[in-house]
Amino acid sequence: MRYWLVKSEPDVYSWDRLVREGETVWDGVRNYQARNNLRDMRKGDQVLFYHSNNGMEVVGIAVVSKESFPDPGSDNPAWLAVCLKPWQALKKPLALTLMKQTPELSQLGLIRQGRLSVMPVSPEEFNLICSLGGHP
DNA sequence: GCCAACGTTGGC
């Protein structure tokens, strides 16, 4: 089991919409590093869902429901998509400012490489984020 | 709205 974090602007695609729809195709990634991370996702991996720009907090945990396939929105087979399903909302969304104040999270990709939209998260980081988010 | 970070593009 591996752990990941994806970013989404809530005005474009929010956690609530993912919950409403039950599953979504996570496409439109046009960055090679992020693409490589999509490629490495396996069914059942857990994915932190972060709202960028508007919100700036981790709001929930999703699960990879389908491993990578060619992005249906692109003619270029180099670009990939996965499917995500919502699993659980965090009881307390975890703000970026709080994560920045947490020494154990100082190596988080979200903080170190602000523009990357799909990134791996270590098990330790994942567990800490869950517990800070009020998750048992 | 501004700007830092970073990726991409294209001229040489």
Place this chain on the structure above:
DNA sequence: GCCAACGTTGGC
């Protein structure tokens, strides 16, 4: 292959 110019992302 280098690097300047430019575009995009995202925090502030």
